[in-house]
Amino acid sequence: MTKKDAGFEFAKECFAGYGVDVDDAVRAALAIPVSVHCWQGDDVTGFEKASGGADGGIAVTGNHPGRARTPEELRADFEKVLSFLPGKTRINLHACYAEPVNGKYADRDTISFDNFKNWTDWANAQGIGVDFNPTFFGHAKAADGCPLTNRDKGIRDFWVEHGRRCREISAQIGMKTKSSVLDNFWAPDGSKDTPADRLAPRDRLMDSLDRMFEKKYEASKTVDSVESKLFGMGCESYTAGSHEFYMGYAVTRGKLLCLDAGHFHPTEVISDKISAVLKFIPEISLHVSRGVRWDSDHVITLNDELNAIAQEIVWNGFCSRVRIGLDYFDASINRVAAWSIGARNMRKALLFAMLTPYKKIREAENAGDNTLRLALQEEYRTLPFGAVWDHVCAETGKCSGQEFIDSFKAYEKDVLSKR
Numbered sequence: 001m002t003k004k005d006a007g008f009e010f011a012k013e014c015f016a017g018y019g020v021d022v023d024d025a026v027r028a029a030l031a032i033p034v035s036v037h038c039w040q041g042d043d044v045t046g047f048e049k050a051s052g053g054a055d056g057g058i059a060v061t062g063n064h065p066g067r068a069r070t071p072e073e074l075r076a077d078f079e080k081v082l083s084f085l086p087g088k089t090r091i092n093l094h095a096c097y098a099e100p101v102n103g104k105y106a107d108r109d110t111i112s113f114d115n116f117k118n119w120t121d122w123a124n125a126q127g128i129g130v131d132f133n134p135t136f137f138g139h140a141k142a143a144d145g146c147p148l149t150n151r152d153k154g155i156r157d158f159w160v161e162h163g164r165r166c167r168e169i170s171a172q173i174g175m176k177t178k179s180s181v182l183d184n185f186w187a188p189d190g191s192k193d194t195p196a197d198r199l200a201p202r203d204r205l206m207d208s209l210d211r212m213f214e215k216k217y218e219a220s221k222t223v224d225s226v227e228s229k230l231f232g233m234g235c236e237s238y239t240a241g242s243h244e245f246y247m248g249y250a251v252t253r254g255k256l257l258c259l260d261a262g263h264f265h266p267t268e269v270i271s272d273k274i275s276a277v278l279k280f281i282p283e284i285s286l287h288v289s290r291g292v293r294w295d296s297d298h299v300i301t302l303n304d305e306l307n308a309i310a311q312e313i314v315w316n317g318f319c320s321r322v323r324i325g326l327d328y329f330d331a332s333i334n335r336v337a338a339w340s341i342g343a344r345n346m347r348k349a350l351l352f353a354m355l356t357p358y359k360k361i362r363e364a365e366n367a368g369d370n371t372l373r374l375a376l377q378e379e380y381r382t383l384p385f386g387a388v389w390d391h392v393c394a395e396t397g398k399c400s401g402q403e404f405i406d407s408f409k410a411y412e413k414d415v416l417s418k419r
């Protein structure tokens, strides 16, 4: 027996001592789909003729060499990321990743499935599902940061048409991949300084959304989610699509609510919101991210909040009611590494949540024994989780530890640095 195998056997015994079956936990943790965003690979740039890049309150900082410049480069990088990810993975696309067809670029109000045919074929070849997002930023018609609330009806109509097309594209991708596509709607609409009217933009936002969502689609093909936000750079004083707005919208319109971990007050956490909103909405989606000061999109680390998010999903049996997506972008470090480290952390958190003796901890709580609850909560932190993770990586043909580091460094040397 190798030292690694011996370590795994020992870990199994430790977890069994708390009544946890490691094999069951691993199987369950790997089956949870995690939708990995495409935009970490190219700094939310996309492939349109005149790429506006990230704006509307989101910003990518850093200029590490190696950004993917073409669909082929981005897909190759994503394949490298996939090679590091155990478990069921999906890709989350944005409308601005539309590809030209026969050299012809489509504007946001004319895009169609054809602009995403390559992505769909590629996803099928990779055996992964696809999710989607309309892009309401990085465009001349969103230059004032108010696409859906614009006072100019012509501008609103343009974006309503974009939203409608994205839903149609999502339905077609869903059909072709035989997997329901989550279509997530986030728009930056807000105001840098104190608005005189907080109501009228919300009237217009509601109307734009209602018009986009007129057509009904089968959930087996696509479902819509709406994402709230607190503030962004350049819209510090007001965001039309606040949490209260979208919570109400999702409840009354039968939409999923997307909780982005970076979109709330700094002492608020989405882990606490999951069980609350799921009392009123059958399904939600997540943008797992990490807020730091003004930025809502740092690479996710395996911190307490990430573990808490995974625990809420796993411990409450919400795996089929929460669509997990990732949303972070860092251009200051190796992007493939950033992408993979964050996505591996999501999977680690899910696995760790599955391995936690939560039934025992809850028993202690229900018996009113908060001392035992605290003792167990603190003891499980140092159970030999690492040995299980390494084993999962080895069993699924993914590397871990030094090999993982060597592999993304080699990719940087051989591929990224030559761009």
Ligand code: RNT
Binding pocket: 039, 044, 057, 058, 094, 133, 186, 227, 229, 260, 287, 296, 297, 327
């Ligand atoms: C912005 C939102 C949104 C974007 C992506 C690119 O604050 O979080 O989800 O990050 O759509």
Ligand code: ZN
Binding pocket: 186, 227, 260, 287, 327
């Ligand atoms: Zn988000």
